[in-house]
Amino acid sequence: MTGMETAVPDKKSTATGKPWLMRLGIGLFAIGMLAVVAVFLLFAAGYSELPVWLSAGAGVITPLGLALGLISLVREHRRA
Numbered sequence: 001m002t003g004m005e006t007a008v009p010d011k012k013s014t015a016t017g018k019p020w021l022m023r024l025g026i027g028l029f030a031i032g033m034l035a036v037v038a039v040f041l042l043f044a045a046g047y048s049e050l051p052v053w054l055s056a057g058a059g060v061i062t063p064l065g066l067a068l069g070l071i072s073l074v075r076e077h078r079r080a
Contacts, residue, residue, distance in 0.1 A: 019076060025069030032062025 018026075035058035042050055 019072055021068055021075070022072040025065045025067070025072055027065070028061050029065030029069060032058060032060075032065055036062060 035054055039050060039054060039058050042054075
């Protein structure tokens with residue numbers, strides 16, 4: 001052995017990035033959190049008649065993104 005070689009071969013990295021399900025979950029969660037912030041800011045600014053799509057997005061997209069992220073984590077853990 002010369003230099004800084006290791007005796008144990010490195011595992012071939014199959015995870016060069018996050019799985020697509022995790023990316024989708026992170027994206028949906030981020031969009032949902034932006035909707036939550038928008039709802040709070042609009043409510044604090046005095047708007048009482050908020051659009052239904054904004055409230056629905058805040059209430060549905062955020063937990064959907066969280067659920068997809070958790071499902072992806074469980075799938076990756078079972079593979080390892």
